[in-house]
Amino acid sequence: MIARCQVDYAGRLTSHLPMATRLLLVKSDGSVSIHSDDRAYKPLNWMSPPCWLIVDGKTWIVENKGGEKLVISIAEIFQEPGLVKDGVEAHLQELLAEHIVTLGDGYTLVRREFPTAIGPVDIMARDAGGGSVAVEIKRRGEIDGVEQLTRYLELLNRDPLLAPVQGVFAAQQIKPQARTLAEDRGIRCLTLDYDALRGIDTSEFRLF
């Protein structure tokens, strides 16, 4: 993710980075690093695994067992490419787009990979009443997915041609904490049945 942010580290030393545009990397082991737009080798700040990232609105806090703490305050997000979809996640998106009524009667597909300034929304749809619906799809629904969808909704709802935009968090399994957070924010949770969606998949019988 590329964002204007300021960073404070307190641990083996204390340091402060003033507000500026930087690259934030969150890797699959939970590690976080902050890069400037130069230098190949060393990040400006980092937290090595094992460590844990807590996202609270525009504040990211990364902590480890030893009490080291990295606090990132985000002012503006320029790009947020998000997770790289694995095969299952990509297939879930295809299947849900193809069977968009899984979201509810009368739903229609607007488009997959709907572009926003910070990255594409998995699926944009319209409900029976013509209202906009943004769908975030995950294999396992966790809090970071809810946070991502929240950021998309915040942005999409600024567009008077789309607003109000309803959010749907769709995943094969949704963690209780993620469900609570989503519902607290008015985001609907939808558990996807991969096998059932595959079962009603007609693409394999079509020539084109």
Next chain:
Amino acid sequence: MIARCQVDYAGRLTSHLPMATRLLLVKSDGSVSIHSDDRAYKPLNWMSPPCWLIVDGKTWIVENKGGEKLVISIAEIFQEPGLVKDGVEAHLQELLAEHIVTLGDGYTLVRREFPTAIGPVDIMARDAGGGSVAVEIKRRGEIDGVEQLTRYLELLNRDPLLAPVQGVFAAQQIKPQARTLAEDRGIRCLTLDYDALRGIDTSEFRLF
């Protein structure tokens, strides 16, 4: 950019990374680093500035004065967020979208930020004959912008609903090397006059 790639380094030592999914960072000082999806601190491979990146199709070669060489062979691109637009570049896109006939008589706008699997194309348009046109916009047109547009065109031309897609490389200034490369690949170069586009901008006189 996130891609499946293999990497060979020859310099102070020689090393080889087998084909796998990795994160490639190209920073504004020309430095290149290759990260795995774990570890916050150290890249798998890197080239510190000053060094130079030459993109030749799916092969990236990074070299420095000392004769060190990093060769990256790309098999598949999963994500390519591209450069973060600065204010001028974002405004150029708005202005060109608004005055799409700058591209030629009879041109019509399809959409800004047209999504593809590797990232959004700045502008998609149709020419007078209804043919698809992909436009990449830059402040300064350099070789990397031509390479980016080439990758988009390669992808877009696989879509039978769009193909054939013509490419237009639009910038305030286009470097001779970039122009030569673009024209060699059948990409049209268009020099944008920011002030002239602003002059015909009507948005500031409208209420909405």
Next chain:
DNA sequence: AATTAGATCTCGACT
């Protein structure tokens, strides 16, 4: 330009 000491060193190997 060359040298030297420090690093949130990191990273791996070995006890």
Next chain:
DNA sequence: AGTCGAGGTCTAATT
């Protein structure tokens, strides 16, 4: 878990 030594060390300061 601690200790040791190397690293494409890198990085900044000093000579």
